[in-house]
Amino acid sequence: MARRREDQPRTKPERVDAVIATYLRTSGLAGRVAQAAVIRDWARLVGPQVAAVTEPLRISANGTLFVAVASNPWMAELSLMERQLLTAINRERGRTPVKKIRWEARR
Numbered sequence: 001m002a003r004r005r006e007d008q009p010r011t012k013p014e015r016v017d018a019v020i021a022t023y024l025r026t027s028g029l030a031g032r033v034a035q036a037a038v039i040r041d042w043a044r045l046v047g048p049q050v051a052a053v054t055e056p057l058r059i060s061a062n063g064t065l066f067v068a069v070a071s072n073p074w075m076a077e078l079s080l081m082e083r084q085l086l087t088a089i090n091r092e093r094g095r096t097p098v099k100k101i102r103w104e105a106r107r
Contacts, residue, residue, distance in 0.1 A: 031095070031096045032061065032096070034094060034095035034096065035059055035063070035095050035096040035097075035098070036059055037095060038056065038059060038065060038089055038095070038098055039056040039057075039058070039059065041092075042054070042056045045088050045089050045091075045092075046085055046088060046089070050078065050081075050085070053069060053070040053071070053074045054067050054068065054069055054070070054074075054078070055067065055068040055106065056068075057104070059098065062099065063096065063097060063098050063099035063100065064098075064099065064100045064101070064102050065089075065098045065100070065101050065102070066101075066102045066104060067101055067102070067103055067104065068104050068105070068106040068107070069103050069104065069105060069106055070106050071105075071106075072105065075103045075105065078101075078103055079103060082100075082101050085101060086098060086099075086100075086101065
């Protein structure tokens with residue numbers, strides 16, 4: 001650990017969350033972190049019926065959300081609902097929008 005020199009002024013400690021928020025903002029990662037919150041909020045955004053048969057996996061930098069689906073019939077149904085789901089997901093302000101959902105068979 002680096003030691004403070006006697007001629008250096010003491011600085012006030014900063015909160016860790018503030019330091020991380022500043023780093024994310026200055027590095028350009030804040031938008032991606034906010035976009036990834038879709039995975040955490042999935043059940044609330046799409047509702048319990050869709051959440052019961054799906055699992056969000058990851059989101060790419062270009063805005064594609066990859067979601068595992070329980071069965072092929074559900075995959076077909078959700079593909080037809082994609083526009084509605086994107087509207088629900090992107091309704092929240094302050095995050096980079098999801099542009100596409102890529103449905104994958106659950107393994």
